[in-house]
Amino acid sequence: MTDNFIKLAKDLLCPPGDGVYTVNTAKERKAHLHNKLYGTNESIKEKWHNSLGDVLKNDAPLILGVCSDTGGGIQRGANWGPLFLRSTLLEEHPEVNYVDLGDVRVIPHLLHDKYLNEDTIKNCRRALYSDENSKHPVSALSITETICDELYAAFPEKKVFGIGGDHSVSYPLVKSYLKAKKKQGIKAAIIHFDAHTDLLVERLGIDICFGSWCTHIIPFLNKAEHLIQLGIRSSGKDRSHWENTFNVQQYWTQEIQERGPAQIAEEVKKYLIEEKIDELYVSFDIDALDEKYASATGTPEPGGLAPDQAITIIKLLASEFKITGADMVEIAPLVCADHVTHPEPHTTLSVGAAISAHLIEAMNSGNS
Numbered sequence: 001m002t003d004n005f006i007k008l009a010k011d012l013l014c015p016p017g018d019g020v021y022t023v024n025t026a027k028e029r030k031a032h033l034h035n036k037l038y039g040t041n042e043s044i045k046e047k048w049h050n051s052l053g054d055v056l057k058n059d060a061p062l063i064l065g066v067c068s069d070t071g072g073g074i075q076r077g078a079n080w081g082p083l084f085l086r087s088t089l090l091e092e093h094p095e096v097n098y099v100d101l102g103d104v105r106v107i108p109h110l111l112h113d114k115y116l117n118e119d120t121i122k123n124c125r126r127a128l129y130s131d132e133n134s135k136h137p138v139s140a141l142s143i144t145e146t147i148c149d150e151l152y153a154a155f156p157e158k159k160v161f162g163i164g165g166d167h168s169v170s171y172p173l174v175k176s177y178l179k180a181k182k183k184q185g186i187k188a189a190i191i192h193f194d195a196h197t198d199l200l201v202e203r204l205g206i207d208i209c210f211g212s213w214c215t216h217i218i219p220f221l222n223k224a225e226h227l228i229q230l231g232i233r234s235s236g237k238d239r240s241h242w243e244n245t246f247n248v249q250q251y252w253t254q255e256i257q258e259r260g261p262a263q264i265a266e267e268v269k270k271y272l273i274e275e276k277i278d279e280l281y282v283s284f285d286i287d288a289l290d291e292k293y294a295s296a297t298g299t300p301e302p303g304g305l306a307p308d309q310a311i312t313i314i315k316l317l318a319s320e321f322k323i324t325g326a327d328m329v330e331i332a333p334l335v336c337a338d339h340v341t342h343p344e345p346h347t348t349l350s351v352g353a354a355i356s357a358h359l360i361e362a363m364n365s366g367n368s
Contacts (some may be wrong), residue, residue: 001154002053002056002154005155006151008146008150009147010020010049011136012098013064013104013131013147014045014048014103014105015045015048016037016086016102017029017030017034017065017083018030018044019032019065019079019103020106021085021107026080029084030083030240033087033090036087039098048102048107052101054289055101059157059243060098060364061099061363062101062159062160063077063086063098063101063162064101064102064148064163065082065083065162065164065165066104066140066144066164066169066173067079067080067081067106068101068111068140068166068168068169069108069110069163069164069166069332070110070163071167071168071169071171072110072168072298073204073210074165074298074299075298075299075335077334079108080166081163081164081329081331081332082164084117084333085330085356086163086217088350088353089353090351092350092354093356095366096357096360096361098360098364099306104140104147106359107112107124107127107138107139110139110211111140111206112139113137113139113142114142115139116228121207123299124139125138125291131251141168141169141171141172144162148172148173149179151176151182152179152180153180153226154349156180156183160173160177160325161327162326162327162328162329163327163329164328165330166210166298167194167283167329168208168210168213169207170213170283170327171217173325173327174190174220174281175216175220177194177281177325178217178220180259181278181279182222186279187223187275187277187278188278189226189227189228189272189275189280190221190282190324191268191280191282191283192227192342193229193231193282193283193285193288194282194283194287194288195231195232195233195234195285195301196234196235196287196299197232197235197242197255198214198285199212199215199242200215214248217335218246218248219230223247225247225275226250227246227248227249228249228271228306229248230256230264231251231256231289231304231310232254233251234250239252249271251264253305256305261316262311262316265317266316268317269317269321271303272321278322279315279325280323281283282326282359284310284329284356286306286309286328286330286348288353289304289307290303290304290306292364293307293347293349293351294352295348296331296334296345296347297331297332297335298330309353314358314359315362318362318365323359325363326362328355328356328359330344331345331348331352333351
């Protein structure tokens with residue numbers, strides 16, 4: 001089973017940091033990451049191939065990069081998040097225990113295979129796999145779901161920490177996670193940090209994107225109320241509209257500020273205990289944080305959470321429940337909305353890495 005998965009990973013994935021297809025752009029940054037991970041910048045594909053067996057034997061959480069911003073639509077640039085955030089994690093949190101599975105192979109023009117005709121799929125299979133008759137998917141979200149489905153089938157106890165990419169990448173990450181947990185008889189809930197609800201049914205005719213992914217993972221939950229959203233503040237509708245329409249639960253930023261993150265976390269804990277939830281998946285959009293902490297993102301928003309408030313909630317939830325899946329998305333390192341009050345993209349990357357480190361540590365705490 002391990003050999004079959006490694007063969008699939010070699011087809012669908014590429015070395016960490018290589019998910020953005022370029023010739024020269026960020027060449028030095030990629031070399032720096034590869035040197036940190038493998039001690040060399042030579043023969044990286046071979047080094048990565050050789051590492052996969054040990055990676056899969058390790059009990060630590062797996063990092064999976066999904067370098068796609070095709071599901072965005074306001075301002076692009078989150079495709080660079082996995083490369084930059086990995087380097088920041090290594091430099092600022094070297095103590096955190098994880099192993100790197102690599103990046104999804106991304107054709108930057110494609111989102112999901114269901115939007116493509118047969119000729120396009122054939123052409124893209126020829127480009128990615130040198131075989132137009134391959135059965136492999138070709139779009140970022142489709143590849144991500146396939147690799148995660150097969151990973152959980154082969155290794156049910158594995159924990160994936162996904163790095164995006166725009167928030168559409170959470171759709172396959174969370175969908176695969178929930179399917180796998182249901183198959184194991186595990187009751188899971190989703191904790192979603194975001195400035196936005198991501199509860200559109202579609203955006204400009206596209207049903208799966210950064211603004212609608214939550215809507216389309218609700219059917220995979222045991223109950224819609226098991227999607228709990230924190231940090232919401234930018235919406236054309238009020239809280240009652242979203243909660244009454246979709247039956248999700250929301251805590252808008254103003255309420256978190258007024259009542260305090262600890263009280264909110266305790267309330268969420270009490271509800272999840274009553275619901276007999278076993279495990280949690282945490283999806284963290286960096287724009288849940290106030291723009292003064294995170295402006296290197298596609299949609300920075302004022303009036304958001306402080307990093308310590310988000311970390312308080314994560315720690316208190318992790319004290320009661322196993323966090324067995326998570327992602328950090330929407331960090332766009334080359335998008336610098338505010339050069340004056342703080343240096344970017346370092347501020348966004350630094351707080352993103354700090355929150356990621358806490359999530360990965362929480363995922364580690366459930367290991368035997």
